[in-house]
Amino acid sequence: MPNIAEADRREIEGKKIDKLNNIIDVMRKYDLLNELGAGIYDELHILRKFRNKVHIQDDNQDVPRDEAAAFTPARCAWSLGLCATVLGFLSQKFPRPADVAKYVEPLRIPDA
Known part of the structure; x- marks a missing residue:
């Protein structure tokens, strides 16, 4: 990415936990x-x-432990749409x- 300071780039690169x-x-x-x-x-x-x-089997208060409750079809569609956007x-x-x-190929999302 242009215009990002080298110090910020190194900070991201050096992180091992929750880099995202x-x-x-x-x-x-x-x-x-x-x-x-x-x-x-x-x-x-x-x-x-x-x-x-x-990814890391993280437990946190914002995500239900029950994966069926956490990853509803609506939430999956939202996350895919957000990523594509x-x-x-x-x-x-x-x-x-x-x-x-x-x-790198253009991003293509198959129809459901």
Whole structure:
């Protein structure tokens, strides 16, 4: 990402625990997603908590222990939509350099 201070980049790179939290906070600091609305960073933090439930089996008060209650069809659709929105926005606003872009296909989400 352009215009991110080297110190902020190193902070993200050096984190071993909840790196996604730091990525979201740096994106907020640099207003990278502001065009997606005021609540985008809070939504990403909610998504992060559910992601941690799966990825690191994290127990937290914001995500039900019962996975059927946590991962409802509506919540799954919301998370997929949020990811597609953010990834689509970032790929348009901050495209990869040409030497790397050839390795990345456009994001496609299959129909349900």
